[in-house]
Amino acid sequence: xxxxxxxxxxxxxxxxxxxxxxxxxxxxxxxxxxxxxxxxxxxxxxxxxxxxxxxxxxxxxxxxxxxxxxxxxxxxxxxxxxxxxxxxxxxxxxxxxxxxxxxxxxxxxxxxxxxxxxxxxxxxxxxxxxxxxxxxxxxxxxxxxxxxxxxxxxxxxxxxxxxxxxxxxxxxxxxxxxxxxxxxxxxxxxxxxxxxxxxxxxxxxxxxxxxxxxxxxxxxxxxxxx
Numbered sequence: 001x002x003x004x005x006x007x008x009x010x011x012x013x014x015x016x017x018x019x020x021x022x023x024x025x026x027x028x029x030x031x032x033x034x035x036x037x038x039x040x041x042x043x044x045x046x047x048x049x050x051x052x053x054x055x056x057x058x059x060x061x062x063x064x065x066x067x068x069x070x071x072x073x074x075x076x077x078x079x080x081x082x083x084x085x086x087x088x089x090x091x092x093x094x095x096x097x098x099x100x101x102x103x104x105x106x107x108x109x110x111x112x113x114x115x116x117x118x119x120x121x122x123x124x125x126x127x128x129x130x131x132x133x134x135x136x137x138x139x140x141x142x143x144x145x146x147x148x149x150x151x152x153x154x155x156x157x158x159x160x161x162x163x164x165x166x167x168x169x170x171x172x173x174x175x176x177x178x179x180x181x182x183x184x185x186x187x188x189x190x191x192x193x194x195x196x197x198x199x200x201x202x203x204x205x206x207x208x209x210x211x212x213x214x215x216x217x218x219x220x221x222x223x224x225x226x
Contacts (some may be wrong), residue, residue: 009067013049036114039122042103042124043064043124044182045095045096055169061192062166066200067085073085074093079109080113084096102150104151107123118158119161121161125146127168128169128171130167132168134157135167136165137215140161142159198223
C-alpha cells in the first residue's frame with residue numbers, strides 16, 4: 001500500500017490487516033511508532049488562551065477540526081514541544097507549543113525522530129496576503145514574511161514542504177502584529193467554521209489526489225466554485 005493510500009485508510013477510520021489497533025496518544029505509543037509514522041500534518045499558532053481564536057492561530061483551528069473528524073484528541077508532549085494526536089499508525093497531527101517564531105523546533109524534533117521527509121510534512125498557516133477564506137496550496141516556497149514558516153525552513157533546512165495558506169485578510173492600515181494577534185470580526189466569525197471545514201477538505205484532497213490536483217481544485221476559487 002502506497003504512502004497516500006495507506007494514510008487515507010487510517011485517517012478515515014478504516015482498518016487494514018496491518019492497522020488493527022485504535023489510535024493512542026500516549027508517549028509510549030509515539031515511541032513505539034518509530035519507522036511507521038509517514039506523515040506530519042502541522043498547524044501553526046501560539047499556545048495559550050490568550051491567543052485562542054486569533055487570526056494567527058487559524059492553523060490550530062484547522063488541526064482541531066482534523067482531529068475531531070478523525071476521532072482523536074491532542075495530548076501535550078514536552079519531549080516534542082508540541083501537542084500531538086496520532087491518527088492510525090501512519091500520521092501525526094502536530095500543534096507546536098514553542099510559539100510561532102520557533103515553530104520549526106517542534107517539527108524538526110518529530111521529523112528527525114520518525115525520519116519523515118520534509119515533503120511529507122504538510123503545514124497549515126495563516127496568510128495576510130490572501131483575502132479572508134481564500135486558500136493557496138503550494139508544494140514549496142519562501143516564508144513570505146511569515147515567521148513560523150521562516151522557522152520551519154531554517155530548522156528543516158529546506159523550503160520544499162507542501163503547505164496550505166489560509167487567508168485571513170490584510171491589516172488595512174492596522175499594525176500587522178495587532179491584526180494577526182487580533183480576533184476575527186463578528187462577520188468573519190460567522191463564516192469561519194465553513195472555511196475551516198473547506199480547509200480540512202483541501203488537506204484531504206491534497207493527500208488523496210496530490211499537490212497538483214489540490215492546487216487545481218482549491219487555489220483561487222470562491223467557496224461556491226470548489
